[in-house]
Amino acid sequence: MDRVGAQTHASCVRSTRVLRAALAWLWFGLCCGVWGMPAAGAQALEHTAYHTVTRWNMDDGLPHNLVHAVAQGEDGLIWLGTWEGVARFNGRDFTVYDRQNTPGAELGGVFVVVRDNSGGMLFGTAFDGVYHYQDGHWRQLGDATARHLAVSALLRRADGALWVGTPQTLYRIEADGRLVDVGRQAGLPRARITALSADDDGDLWVGTEVGLYRLPRNAATAEAWGRTHGMQAVPVRRLASDRQGGLLVAGDDGVWWWSRGGGLQRFRQGQRVDALLLDRSGHLWMSMPSGTLVVHGGADVPDEQISITGVASPALLEDAEGLIWVGSTHGLFRIAEGAAHGVTHDDGLASDYVRTVLQTGNGTVWVGSAVGLDRWRDDQIDRIALSPAQGGRVLEQSVLSLADAGDGGVWAGTYSQGVLRLDAQGKVLVRIGAGDGLPSLSVRAVLPDGDDLWIGTTGGLAHWRQGKVRRYTAADGVPDGSVQALYRDTQGIVWIGTDRGMTGLSPGGSTRAWLGEQDFPGQNAFDFLRDAGGDLWIASDRGLLRLQGDHFRVYDHRVGLPRDKVFRVIDDGRGYLWLSSNHGVFRIARNNFDQIDAGTREQLSVEVVDRSDGMPSNQGNGSSAPAGWLTQSGQLLFPTSAGLGVIDPARVGTLQGHRVPIVFERLLVDGMVQPLSGPHRLGAETRRIAITYAGLNFRGPDKVRYRYRLEGFDPEWVDADNATEAVYTNLPPGRFRFRVQAMSLPVDWRQTALLGESSLVIALAPPWWRRSEVIALGILALASLIYGFYLWRTASYRRRQRQLNTVIDRRTRELSDKNLALQQASQEREALMRQLEYRASHDVLTALPNRREAERVLQQWFDAARSGGPALALALMDIDHFKHINDQYGHDVGDAVLSALGEALNDQDRAQCFAARHGGEEFLLAATGLDAEQARALFECMRQRLATLDVDAHGITVRCTASMGMAMSDEAPTRRELLALADRRLYQAKRQGRDRLVGP
Missing domain, CATH: 2.60.40.10 (Immunoglobulins)
Structure with a gap:
């Protein structure tokens, strides 16, 4: 289970009413996209489906599951009151204060938590009065009597007076600690004080179990204000004020809202409301004892209902970020508007484990999951039967891939039934299985091709046409492997992603494969995207890849990508790329990648959408296609292990753009x-x-x-x-x-x-020995000691100096003689090493580099050419009828011919052309930076020059010709194959009559 913070877990909780509204608005937004109307889906979901609820309980560090009170300190920390003491929450961890770890503080049961005017916190306990906390210090307030109060309400007024409500009456703790029974003096009934509030006029409002009372600022007697304004004598649970100074009262007869001008609104009349607040957006939140939060957004907006588990407590707070905190018998709950929400089994999906999602042209959303296929349209999610029902039960079948069939229906790839063609109503029209020739029934990608279909299976690639299946294998240029992505780009190339790399299949049938651990940076290719600039983006297990020409650029954790394995890449058309992963969905501005390539940016700026934003799970699902979809209304859909994630891109980043205290x-x-x-x-x-x-x-x-x-x-x-x-x-x-x-x-x-x-x-x-006065004394003592030692040693040095001068002069002469001898020996050794090194890499007869040196240089030039460097041209040259020369004139003459040819080849510009003896009468020539035509001209010139060379040996003049075979580096994938190609062309030149060059 993913964690939110240090020890939290989240779940999206929505009522059935909210779900229906969400589905309706989303479908409306999708249809607007189809009909060219402005997309309304995202905006309409603002007060419904985008609320997420996160819960913490004792398993996460709370001292007790029943949270009585919640407040936020001046520093931003959340403070909670429970039966087992106080808990302070920083979003990740709870710090507990109780009678066991906080000496002098009896924090057994804390019912009230409020912020003090001084910046500290006030805590009302069940039996031990009021405690004050500030800067790590706890102290109990009031005199001996005040320290044994059972506190039910607290209010610190601006004048510094502390008002304390108890189950019997209202007290005030004076600055000197004296306890004053204000309730008796003001004539309040002997009843539980449930709520306290002060208005801008300085009047004190008192909520009790028998109604609402007001204690005017300069009056000594309380008024039964609620009774005189039509309220029943029922318990008041919470008091609040609006921005204009109006009064809100929550109690057992609903909510009463008096405006400053005297107008009255009633909400939830006849129902008990335990707590209420008016948030910064003007929405009224009402906490019902059943665990339901009712959000009233205005007269024209239906009330939203958000459910939490357990019986709600009076704890209700809006924090500085606009988040709502609620307490219940089951823990602490946080309610937040996020950029995302989840659609799950509770909302009608066949399974929470969603594998793939797609929207067809008519606006219908199809969802493939571990147990089947769902169709989402007209605010309704319907289960689609893929196999005949048995015993009235739909057979489960995992759907791994989807594709738009063009008529409102879809192609569906399954785990064990091959491919199904369904119409817009979900009826199965075509089945493609093992009997049709599929290499495997597990289909992870499908791609329509007119009336035909490309099918990616775990057993390889297949193509279906007119009821017949053709399987593609390595013989067709498509390497074996499990196919998990199929994509046709704007150039008509079909890109095939497998667990061993990727392959491009051109419209003409030619292929180009990049294999893992060879020329592909990763192992798995999960998704493809061709952008307007012609670059191909690949989602892989080694990060996001960009193919430019034949060169891959890799964007992984080294440049700020949170995780290397990404499953889906989507361009939202607003300048952002979206990537799904097992750790949330990443949004990255498209220009970030160009800036990384240009060296003007070191790290990607990545926005992560995960469970904290409302996603049903951080774990996105891959190896199925498509693993995400951009809807016609601009929303993004991503399959996860806990439901379908729905993201509104317009919300991403808008809720996080604030300073973090x-x-x-x-x-x-x-x-x-x-x-x-x-x-x-x-x-x-x-x-x-x-x-x-x-x-x-x-x-x-x-x-x-x-x-x-x-x-x-x-x-x-x-x-x-x-x-x-x-x-x-x-x-x-x-x-x-x-x-x-x-x-x-x-x-x-x-x-x-x-x-x-x-x-x-x-x-x-500093330690004592590093204090300034100690260091000063130490320096003085050390200086005195050093000076005395200096005087004694000076005399001794002078005596020794005279003796040493004689010895030094003698040994200096000896060392000088030995140094000269060593230098001479070193020079001779270096000359010998240079000679040996030269002989190891050069042919003695021709003075040309030998075969080993030629192999080294050729490999170096070939690697450079294959890496995008200058092209390499290679030629193998053989002396024509050399055996005849040896047989007719003798080997001495043959050696003279070889020596003369070596001298002629050595005269070439080595920066442009490399020459070496490759063996016998065969020579290797290599040139770099020339195209085929230029290289051919160079080699031909050399060949013709050699043909005019007269060799005089032992009174005999010999003239010979040569044959050449030429090859270019782009004609062969390896150096050996390049040599073999040149060798074949050399023999072709021999067969054609010698004295010629055969090349590309």
């Missing part, structure tokens, strides 16, 4: 916890300092990245990735400033507006 959570010095409030002056014996910090991004805590620097020690920033602790050992004495910065993905440390930073100062005292 950082808080220091703990300072450990040699294992001992230190107060976070400074100053931090540490002793010289300090060996280990550990600083724990947290960047507060509750929407996506796993997307926060950190870097830190200890100024005065670290020369550069230390990239901490997502680690939240910095450790230093054996620091030198001095004053240091620890700085930590945080930013949410995508990370660009130059964007200071989105950069959160905190710092603290640490001072380490």
Whole structure:
């Protein structure tokens, strides 16, 4: 299970009503795309399907599952009250404070948590009054009587007065700790105080179990305000105010909302509402005891209902990021609007394990899963029967691939039934199976080709035409392997992705294969995309690849891609590429790749859409096609292991673009916890300092990245990735400033507006022996000792100097003589080594490089040519009738001919043409940087020059001719095959009558 934060798990929870609305709006958006209308799907889903619910409970670190109260501190941390104490939450971890780990604080049951005006936090307990927390310090408020109150409500007013509601009456704790029974003085009924609020006029509003009361600022008697304004004498649960100073009351008779001008609105009349809040968008959130949250967005918008598990508590909060926090008997819940949502089995899909998805031209979305095929249209998801039902039950069949059949229907590739052709109603029209010649019934990719069909199976590639299947094998230029992607580009080339590389099949039938571990950078090719510039993008297990000509560019973790294995690449038409993976969906601006190639950018700027954004799972599914789809309304659909992910691209990035505040959570010095409030002056014996910090991004805590620097020690920033602790050992004495910065993905440390930073100062005292006065005394004593020693040694040195001068003069002369001898020997050795090296690489008779040297040079030039360097031209030359010369004139004359030819070849410009004796009367010629015509002219010129060469030996003049065979580097894949080709053409020249050159 993927985690959200350190120990959290998320689930998208939507009511049936919300689902119907989501499906309806999505279908409407898709149809708008078909009919050319503005896409409305994404916008219409704003207040329904894009809400996700995340839950934490005791398994994740909560001290108790029942969360009574929730509040956010001034520093951004979330504080919770439970039966087992207080919990502080940073988005990843809970820090628990209870009577066992917090001496002097009786935090057995905490019912109320509010922020104090001073920046601290106030906690109302079940039996032990009110506690105040600030900067790591806890203290109990009030006198002896106040310290035994059962607290049900708290309010710190602007004037500093602390009002405390209890099950019997209302109290005020004065600045000196005295407890005043305000309820008795003001005539409030002896009933539980459930809620407190103060308005802009200074009036105090008191919610009780028997109704609503107001205590005017300058009055001594409370008014039964609720009864006089039509409210029943039923419990009031929560009080709040709107931005204009109006009053909102939640209770057992629903919600009453009085505007500043006196107008009244009623919501959920006759129903119990335990808590309410008015969010920054003006939506009214009402918490029902059943675990349902009702969101009222206005008179013209139907109420949204969001379900959580358990019985809801009064804990309800909107935090600084606009997230909603809710407590219940089953834990803590976070409700967030995300860029994505999931469509799952609960919404009507046959299975949560979705393998492939596609939208046909009529707007219908087809979803292939582990147990079958679903059709999504007209706000309805229907299960499609792929096999005849048995006993009234639809047989399960995994669908691995889909393709648009052009008439509203689809081609479906299955795990064990081959290929099925379905019409728009889901009726199976055609079945292609083993009896038709399929190499395998497991089909992972299908690609229509007019009335024909390309079929990618685990047993290889097949082509179906008029009921007949043709299988493609290595003999057809298509290497064996499991086919998992088929794609036709704008040039008509069919690209085949397999588990062994990729192959391009041109319209004319020619093929070009790139095999894994040879000339393909990866092993698996999962998807293809041809862009407008002609580049081919490949999703692979080694990152995103870009094929430009015959050259691959690789974009992987080394340039900032979160994971190397990506399954799908989609261009959204807005300048972004979308990649699916097992760790979420990545969005990357298209120009990032060009900047990486140009060297103007070092890292990709990647936005990750995952479970924290509403995806049903981080794990995307691949090895099936298509593994994602761009709908006609602009939404993106991705199959995952927990449902179909639906992403609204317009929302991506808009919810994360804020500064991430950082808080220091703990300072450990040699294992001992230190107060976070400074100053931090540490002793010289300090060996280990550990600083724990947290960047507060509750929407996506796993997307926060950190870097830190200890100024005065670290020369550069230390990239901490997502680690939240910095450790230093054996620091030198001095004053240091620890700085930590945080930013949410995508990370660009130059964007200071989105950069959160905190710092603290640490001072380490030097040991006693490094104090200035001790060092000064030590220096003085050492200087005196050194001076005395100097005087004594000076006299001794003078005596020894005279003796040593004589010895040095004698030995200097001896060493000089030996050095001369050694230099002479070294020069002779170097000359010998150069001679041996030359003989090892050159032929003695012709003074040309020998065969071994020729092989080395040829391999080097050939590799350069195959890597995109200058072309290589190769020629093998053989002296015509050389055996006849040897037989007629003797080997001495033959050797003279070879020597003369070697001298002539040595006269060539070696920068342009390389010549070597390849064996016997055969010579190797190589030229680089010339095309075939230029090389042929060069070799022909050399051949004709040799034909005019007169060789005089032992009074005999001999003239001979030569035959040549020429080949170019692009004619053969290896050096050996290139030599073999040149050799065959040499013998062709011999057969054609000699004294000629045969080339390409």
